Structures are given as structure tokens and as C-alpha cells.
Amino acid sequence: MLLEDKVVLVSGGTAGVGASVARAAARAGASVAVTGRRREPGEKVAAELRELGAAALYRPCDVADPAQVRAAVDSVVAEFGRVDGLVNAAGLTDRGSLVDTTPELFDRQIAINLKGPFFAMQAVVQDMLRRGAPGSIVNIGSEAAHGGAPVLAPYVAAKAGLAGLTKNAAHAHRFDRIRINQLNIGWTDTEGEDLTQRRFHGAGDDWRERAAERLPAGRLADPDEIAGMVVLLLSDRSGVVTGSVLDWDQAVIGAHD
Template sequence: LVNAAGLTSRGSLLDTTPELFDQHIAINLKAPFFAMQAAVADMTARKAPGTIVNIGSNCAHGGPPYLAPYSAAKAGLAGLTRNAAHAHRFDRIRINTLNIGWTATEGEDAVQRAFHDAGDDWLQQAAERQPMGKLGQPDEIADFVVFLLSDRSGVVTGSVIDWDQNVLGALD
């Protein structure tokens, strides 16, 4: 199972409505919870090992002020990953989360234009400010997810992996 759905609409601590908060929890936390529940129930009923990868976000560590409900929900997903991985490790079900950093997608382009008044050159400007000179690429993420789903990732379970070019906690 790969839980990859996500909602990234904007809201700060002060302007997020209960409805917006509930939307983020529903898409970014509740849906993965119940998808995992169904998958784990099936795997355990069949006594079959399995693998689950949740797509998280580096915003789970805090995130920008305008992503408060998103950050809260993704932080919950990281905790859920560890909880479920611990609970089902002897069922041979591996559960991990990949916390994605800034990635060049069509959705990100739409968000940058809608919420941040970005022009046609926003991606080039953003890439130039990144340590590796680019934003993450969807195919790179897909390759990493396939690795986590495969037997090549070994016994890894309960891990929340930061897939990003910026180092958490490091400051210049």
C-alpha cells in the first residue's frame, strides 16, 4: 500500500477554520489510517507479510506558518507510522513514511501561482536557491518508494525518512 493522497491548502494557526482543519485531518491523516487498517487486516488474515509506505512531508517537523493544519496532520502521520509499525512488526508488515521536501510537480506549479503570485520563472528561481540546484523530481520519489516497497529495503520498519536536500536542524 502507498498512501500518497494529500491536501496542501493554506491556513495559519490564526486563520484556519475548523472546516479547513477537518479537511486536512481527513485527507492527510484519517484516510491513511483507515487504508492502513484495511491493508493490515487483510495481510494479517492471510498471514502474509506486506509493506506500507506513507507519503509524508518535511512540514511534519514544523513547516511554514501558512501550512499549520497540513503540518499538524503530517506530524500525526509520522506518529501513526511508528505506532502501526511497532504493533505489526511481528506480523512481518513493514510500515514507513517518506517525508517529501519541495518537489517540482504540476500541483506545486498551481499552488505557487495561486497562493504565492509566482510568475512563469518561479521554478528556475526556486531551483537556483536550492543546494542541489533543483527541486526534487517525482520520478526520484517514485524510485525511492519502489525501493521501500521492495525486499531490497530489508527489515526497515517504523522509519520516517526525510527525503530532502536541506538538513533538518542545520543552520548557516
């Protein structure tokens, strides 16, 4: 029960890694709020969390719109009285290289993967400061922030920016006892990744098996495994750690054969 009596807000908690984090937080004793653009899956996740015994709610939110982010955080504070932990898990992985990315795609990548987390953190930290209370924030980054594939140019720009933001905010609020860390995840088996592989890479039903053949563990990462690490970082069990950007992947960044 690492998060017993805590209130956790999971941005992008309606699917994929975010939904796994929401379930793990509920099992760890937290009251959980999830946000996302799609109401039906959001309400479904909230219902699952209540079946696990947690107080839970869904709030609609497009993280690309700071006004919606602020409204969602304010609504959670009004319902639960506070936010003790924030997880920024909403993300966009649409493909684009340096030479073919449109301004519209670039802006959308920055809006979802960088601006959204920025203003979610702003709203949550302001609440923590008003209460004079400690807190913990975990941003879901990507190992692509180290450079990534050519088809991920605007995504890499946004995730690299998020890593810098994580360190800046952690430094700024370390004496407020607000810990802010980032988990850079690698190739993960989610419904969103399945859609991405089919839409952008023409993948068939066997794409997971083909990918597994090229990976050291013989499989993609599991969202539930990531969720366990996120809960640890949210909790007091992670001690004084703040400003860390942790690579959570099968690849060893910087190593070469």
C-alpha cells in the same frame, strides 16, 4: 524487478508523486491499482501502466471518506486477490496559518492527510492479517512535519500525526512481518505544486527558476526520484527496515548556518 508478482495499491496515484510511484511500481514488475477522485486522469494513468506491461486498474476514491477507502481496497482485493504493498500518496497542501485556518480547512487537512492513510492502512493490514501474509506500506509524508512554514499550520499538524501513526502501526505489526515506513519529502516539482504556487503565492511562469536559485541542487525534487525510493522501501531489498521516518530533502533538518 523489485516488485515482481506483487500487488501494489497507490492512494492518490492519479497525479504527481503518486502517479510516478505507480509507474515505477509497474516497471518493477507489480500489478498496480491507483485511486483518486478524478476518473479521467485515473483511467489515463491506468492505461499508461498497462502499456508498460502491468496489470492495472483505477478505482475512484476520496480518501477523506473512510467508506470510500474501504470500498476501494475491497475492490482491489476482489480483482487481484490481495494487496502486498500500499502507498499513501494522496495529499492536500492548501495554505492556512494558526490565526487564519478555518475549522473546515483544518478538518479537510486532517481528513485527507491523516484519516485517509489511517483507514487505508487499516483495510490493507486487515487483509494481510486474514491471509497471514507479510506486506509493506509506505506513507508519503513531508519534511514540514518537523515544523514547517507558518502558512502550513494544519498541514503540519496532519503530517506530524502521520509520522507518529507510522511508528505506532509499524511497532504494532512488526511480528506480523508487515513493514511500515514513511518518506518525508521536500519541495517537489509536480502539477499540484504548480497550482499551489499560482493560487496561494501569485507565482508566475518562472517560479521554478526562482525557486531553483535558492536550492542547493539548483532545482526542485523530481517525483521519479522519490518513486525510486518508494519502490525500494516497498520491496524486500529494504530488508527488515520498519518504523522509519526518512527525510528525503535538500534541507538538513536541525542544522543551521
